[in-house]
Amino acid sequence: MLVRLLKNHLKISAKQVISRNYVETAAHSIKTYEKIKQKREEAWTGGGQHKIDTHHEKGKLTARERILLFCDDDSFVEYDMFVEHTCTDFGMDKMKFPGDSVVTGHGLVHGRPLFIFSQDATVFGGSLSSVHARKICKIMDQAISVGAPVVGLNDSGGARIQEGVESLAGYADIFQKNVLASGVVPQISLIMGPCAGGAVYSPAITDFTFMVEDTSCLFITGPDVIRSVTNENVTSQQLGGSNIHTEISGVAHKSFENDIEALLQLREFMGFLPQSNKSPVPIRVCDDPCDLDVPILETIVPRITTAPYDMLDVILAIVDERDFFEIMPKYAENMIVGFARMNGRTVGIIANQPKVAAGCLDINAAVKAARFVRFCDAFNISLITLVDVPGFLPGVHQEHNGAIRHGAKLLFAYAEATVPKLTVITRKAYGGAYITSSSKHLRGDVNYAWPSAEVAVMGAKSAASVLYKNKLNIEELEKEYIEKFASPFPAAQKGYVDDIIEPKTTRWRLCRDLNLLATKKLENPPKKHGNMPL
Amino acid sequence: MAFKNNSKLFSKLCSCCGKANVHFGKHKRSQHTTGAIIDPNNEAIFKKVLIANRGEIACRIIRTAKRMGIKTVAVYSVADSQARHVKMADEAVFIGPSSATESYLNIDKIMEAIKQTNADAVHPGYGFLSENTEFVRILESRENVAFIGPSAEVISKMGDKLESKRTAMDAGVNVIPGFDQIVTDAEHCVQIARVVGYPVMIKASAGGGGKGMRIARNDHEVREGFLLSTQEAESSFGDSRMLVEKFIENPRHIEIQILGDQYGNVIYLNERECSIQRRNQKVIEEAPSVFLDTTTRQKMGEQSVSLCKKLNYSNAGTVEFLVDQKRNFYFLEMNTRLQVEHPITECITGIDLVHQMFRLAKGHKLNIKQEDVEINGWAIESRVYAEDPYKNFGLPSIGKLYKYKEPNGIPGVRCDSGVEEGSKITMHYDPLICKLVCHGKTRKEAIEISKQALDSYVIRGIEHNIPFLRDILTQQKFIEGNISTDYLPQVYPEGFQGITLGVRDRHKLVAVAGALYATNELRSRSFINIPDFKIRSGKAEREKWKLFIRFDDNEEVYVNVAQTNGQFRIEVAANVFCVDKNEINLSSPIMELTVNGTGNVVQLLSWNASGEYQIIFNGNNYKFYILTEQASNYLNLMPKKLKKVKLNKICAPMAGLVKLIFCSVGDKVIEGQELLVIESMKMQNFIVAQSNGTIKYVNFNIGDTVTNGDVLVELE
Known part of the structure; x- marks a missing residue:
């Protein structure tokens, strides 16, 4: 049937060949075909070979190379390759590049789909035109409806000045989409070049911001503006390089040595994340036994209660294959947060680091952990909290800078979270910091204490000096306090910890609990949204 | 089990498990697991032994003591509080700080532990107090506790170089021919050398560490060597007395x-x-x-x-x-x-x-x-x-x-x-x-x-x-x-440099690396609860990898990996290797991989997403990068980065009290070395050097208070 139809069609075509009219039509379609081919080729070369070469010289891959390396082979599907900018002023109508200054589409990373945009600095410096913004918004809309992550590879000089307010409107559209997508699909920004002015707010709204060392920077006002306004001389790296944002400002979550490392690590990172707030947390095939004791956990916490130890040792011993993707490793180092897997299932880990500043909670640590807890809660990732916290950091500087409202963020985040919350107190859990750290009182599902745990209002010395002011036998009283509170018993007797466990059993217990809690159902009262102390 | 059958009435030690056994008539395999030493004569034994040592030798002694039915007491320092010998012993006594001089070498502490536990014997192991005559003399003066070893007198005799040599000579033991008195001058030295026979060793009486020692093979060298060694000994030890003896070559x-x-x-x-x-x-x-x-x-x-x-x-x-x-x-x-x-x-x-x-x-x-x-x-x-x-x-x-x-x-x-x-x-x-x-x-x-x-x-x-x-x-x-x-x-004239593999073995190693990488890639996409996402049939699951491997020594190899019938087929240069997929387990600390039919022991030490792998292949460590060909091509576009700048100023990470200082001006320190301890919030925080260097300034003293950001130590 089909064959016959085709034959008929061909017969008719053969006749028509004679017609002159058809020649014209054919010529037109051939021309169209060629034009498509030509435009595609143009799009593939971005701003031209010369621009690509200078771009490479700066130690950067092109927008398309980045996508190819990031996505699985042959998986990238491009949208809007023929879109051109609409500006006609300043002679811009004569300078058009198919696709304009951004490459968008979707692809696979380790077999799972995601949407991606990659700004092309070889076209108008990657500046944001209205169509550039529209392209980004298009994939974001689709990402939200499909339920797949959005990854942005940022490398843009800023707004397309020639377009004026249209460019600004473009930014606003992106920000709005970012906000709507927040908590619906994971959004990740990888800054691979400059990202300045209003543009910075998109990465700032997304869930994670990563940077490439030396070649990327983030700032609101650049060195030139700063020089003219305040007479300060500063380079763009000193102002907003990866060191600044990963160590001092806390704007970026991690940095990588170069484009290659950044993209490969980002691929790895994506493996931890669920596709959306409605998708399950990925469970990867796991060969690491999750039913065995881990002896090293017995020897990590020193017998001397004031001696420091590395909480990372505990984390690595608990998680699958010692594989831990740390978030913000260089910022507020007294708090460790990051992703790992337990029996293949992604978990978020929040832990005090006794090695740095005694693991106390301060403004930066509280904010760092709070944002991480909220991300995990938004995307159904179970929380494992390892507690060794002597309290909030005392100090005039801390109080004057609002330790109260910043500390409240972490408290709020934990209290609000409905995902499975597992807590292990490895040593100290004092005062308000104890309550904050995923305690039973904040709806902790499983709370364990190691034998070395001490749950108390404060350290024995301070407690004794408050309780027995001006008493002579204060040392004796301090001893009494230690006897009474410097152990896991008081909390266990009240049921505030569910059990006192041998440290070496921690891994298999947590794995078992996670399985049990996989079906946990808990909902907060309906509301528009809470009013977190920002 | 390489023992002959015998009926000797002394305990035998199993070659495979190290457990002792008494062999009555036929040797039975089952005896090896029970391990108790049953004494046929019902000999008296010590009741409780204190092991004045730590580590493997303490464990070794406890094992035999347990089999004999002797109770065991371990001693331990702070650093050893969770050590294995402490767990193995019936009792354990804490004897002080980690430093050996304050714990395992502290005779008073050991004596106190003996008294406290009523041990009737002390086994010293090796090292520490095992050849300490003072310790043994104290024990000998006590009636109710025995030292497991020879008498203090013998220990002291054998502990002295000259005296032990004399005793040996008296007992008819061969000693190194030489002159066991002080050589007066160069000519005297030549005379002795001729008697002893060349080559000879001229050495300082007070010597040690190779200083003031010289080998001489003829009269001329003896004269020269004697003078040089004398000078060296004088400047090093302030004692120029010389000895001379026969030099044993390649002993x-x-x-x-x-x-x-x-x-x-x-x-x-x-x-x-x-x-x-x-x-x-x-x-x-x-x-x-x-x-x-x-x-x-x-x-x-x-x-x-x-x-x-x-x-x-x-x-x-x-x-x-x-x-x-x-x-x-x-x-x-x-x-x-x-x-x-x-x-x-x-x-x-x-x-x-x-x-x-x-x-x-x-x-x-x-x-x-x-x-x-x-x-x-x-x-x-x-x-x-x-x-x-x-x-x-x-x-x-x-x-x-x-x-x-x-x-x-x-x-x-x-x-x-x-x-x-x-x-x-x-x-x-x-x-x-x-x-x-x-x-x-x-x-x-x-x-x-x-x-x-x-x-x-x-x-x-x-x-x-x-x-x-x-x-x-x-x-x-x-x-x-x-x-x-x-x-x-x-x-190893240049020191141990690691094992150099032949080309074939190198390629085999590369093949294993390729197989590990492919396994990792496949696993990254295997989720239990997420179905495979297919765009085009056949393309969804990768079957082939073109890889590039760069070793630590900059050798670079291209590899093709393909999976077929439960195997990885790996092409390296002209060689083809097949590795069984099922034998690879990235979580297992040790893997036995069959490569082209021969077994290889592989341990995957570490890897990361950037492609850094570290493995042990047949006993030796290797580090390399594995990237896809595409990534490696792109990597060539990346600039080579310079080593990170030295961090010369070490700042206080917090306010606190300087509790201890481990370094002083002029010390050479290495990255990661602990320099001082700051106590803050009742916690000790070790401050470590962030780069190698020499200490230029130490800006605080013990007991000083510092605030966050203060420069504690400067390096140069």
Whole structure:
């Protein structure tokens, strides 16, 4: 049937060949075909070979190379390759590049789909035109409806000045989409070049911001503006390089040595994340036994209660294959947060680091952990909290800078979270910091204490000096306090910890609990949204 | 089980498990697992022994004591509070700070522990107080506690170089020919040299560490050497007195194990060859020695026995000899304690030395006759140290053993260790992790077992010398038994550089790497709860990888990996390798991979998403990068980054009190070295150097308060 139809069609075509009219039509379609081919080729070369070469010289891959390396082979599907900018002023109508200054589409990373945009600095410096913004918004809309992550590879000089307010409107559209997508699909920004002015707010709204060392920077006002306004001389790296944002400002979550490392690590990172707030947390095939004791956990916490130890040792011993993707490793180092897997299932880990500043909670640590807890809660990732916290950091500087409202963020985040919350107190859990750290009182599902745990209002010395002011036998009283509170018993007797466990059993217990809690159902009262102390 | 059947009434030691057994008539395999030493004569035993030591030797002694039914007491310092010997013992006494001088070497603390636990015997192990005459004298003065070892008098005699040599001479033991008095001048030196015979060694009486020592091969060299050594000794020790003796070229270090009772009976348990040494520390020992013939062995043994009889020596001891190329042997010194390498003697003789030490100290008679001592097979001990073998044949490495598995499952392997998974290797004590003792029927078999055991050893968390040990065992010279105390510097003149693989083995290693990478890639996309997302059929799952591998030494290889029928087919240059997919388990600390039909032991130490892999392949460590061809092409576009700038200023991370300072101006420090401790919030925080350098300023003193950001130490 089909064959016959085709034959008929061909017969008719053969006749028509004679017609002159058809020649014209054919010529037109051939021309169209060629034009498509030509435009595609143009799009593939971005701003031209010369621009690509200078771009490479700066130690950067092109927008398309980045996508190819990031996505699985042959998986990238491009949208809007023929879109051109609409500006006609300043002679811009004569300078058009198919696709304009951004490459968008979707692809696979380790077999799972995601949407991606990659700004092309070889076209108008990657500046944001209205169509550039529209392209980004298009994939974001689709990402939200499909339920797949959005990854942005940022490398843009800023707004397309020639377009004026249209460019600004473009930014606003992106920000709005970012906000709507927040908590619906994971959004990740990888800054691979400059990202300045209003543009910075998109990465700032997304869930994670990563940077490439030396070649990327983030700032609101650049060195030139700063020089003219305040007479300060500063380079763009000193102002907003990866060191600044990963160590001092806390704007970026991690940095990588170069484009290659950044993209490969980002691929790895994506493996931890669920596709959306409605998708399950990925469970990867796991060969690491999750039913065995881990002896090293017995020897990590020193017998001397004031001696420091590395909480990372505990984390690595608990998680699958010692594989831990740390978030913000260089910022507020007294708090460790990051992703790992337990029996293949992604978990978020929040832990005090006794090695740095005694693991106390301060403004930066509280904010760092709070944002991480909220991300995990938004995307159904179970929380494992390892507690060794002597309290909030005392100090005039801390109080004057609002330790109260910043500390409240972490408290709020934990209290609000409905995902499975597992807590292990490895040593100290004092005062308000104890309550904050995923305690039973904040709806902790499983709370364990190691034998070395001490749950108390404060350290024995301070407690004794408050309780027995001006008493002579204060040392004796301090001893009494230690006897009474410097152990896991008081909390266990009240049921505030569910059990006192041998440290070496921690891994298999947590794995078992996670399985049990996989079906946990808990909902907060309906509301528009809470009013977190920002 | 290499024992002959016998009905001797002394305890035998199982070659595979190190457990002692008494053999009544036929040797039964089941006896090895029960392990209790049943004494047929119902001999009296000590009730409770305190082991004044730590680590592997404490564990070793506790094992035998337990089998004999003796209660055990361990002592421990702060650093050892969770150590294995503490867990093994029936009782444990805390004896003080980590530093050995304040704990294991502190006689008062040990005496206090003895008193507290009512121990009736003390086993000193080796090192620490084992040859301390003062300690032994105190014990001898007590009535109710015995020292397991010889008398203080003997220890003191053998502890003195000149006196031990004189005693040996008196007992008819060969000593190195020389002049045991001070040489007056150069001409006097020449005269003696001629009598002794060239070559000679001129050495400072007060000498040590190679200073003031010279070898001379003729009269001229003697004159010159004497003057130079005199000057050097004068400036180094302020003592220019000189000795001269015969220089033994390329000597072997061979020692004789002896046992003596309190009734004048002494036997020798044959020899141990300990020639493989570095910086005078033994690395690999074996028993018997390839070099000794029956006559030499007997002569050495008899001379050792005669020395011990002269001394009235009781308990276990070792007489050390230097043996020259013509099998002349010369007395070196006598060790009046249990030696580190005693297990190899136990393997070939089947005698539990610790058991005998307990018996002899209790005053029992030797129950072994010289003619009963046999040589049964061959035993090799490899000392597994926590050290980096690539630096000066081994620089100590500290850390925690987060993964630790001994190769105990291999027949003929005995592991004497004092650590377990989770143990901490500290800077306070000896870096010995384990004595890997392998017993085979022949030397060849013992070497094979050793290699297999080293390959299967899993140690994570610290650097260790297994690659070095394994390389020694594979050297042709070692296999031939052609060794001397200069072996290591001769075979490794540039130090140990790691094993260099041939092209074929290199390609095999690359193939394994490719297979690991492919497995990793496949696993990254296998989610239990997420179905495969397919765009185009056949494309969704990757089947082929074009990879690029760059080694630490910058060698670069391209590899093609494809998966077929449960195998990875890997093309490296013109070679094709097949690796079984099922044998690869990225979580397992150790994998046995069949590559083209032959087995290879592979340990995946670490990997990351950037493509950095670290594996152990047949006993040696390799580091490399694996990238896809595409990524490696892109990598060529990336600029090579310069090394990070030194961080010369070390700032306080918090406000607090300076509690301790470990460094002073002018000290050379290395990255990660602890410089000072700041106490804050009742917590001690170690401040470490962030780069290598020399201390320029230390800006605070102990007790000072610092605030956040203060520069504590400056380096240059």
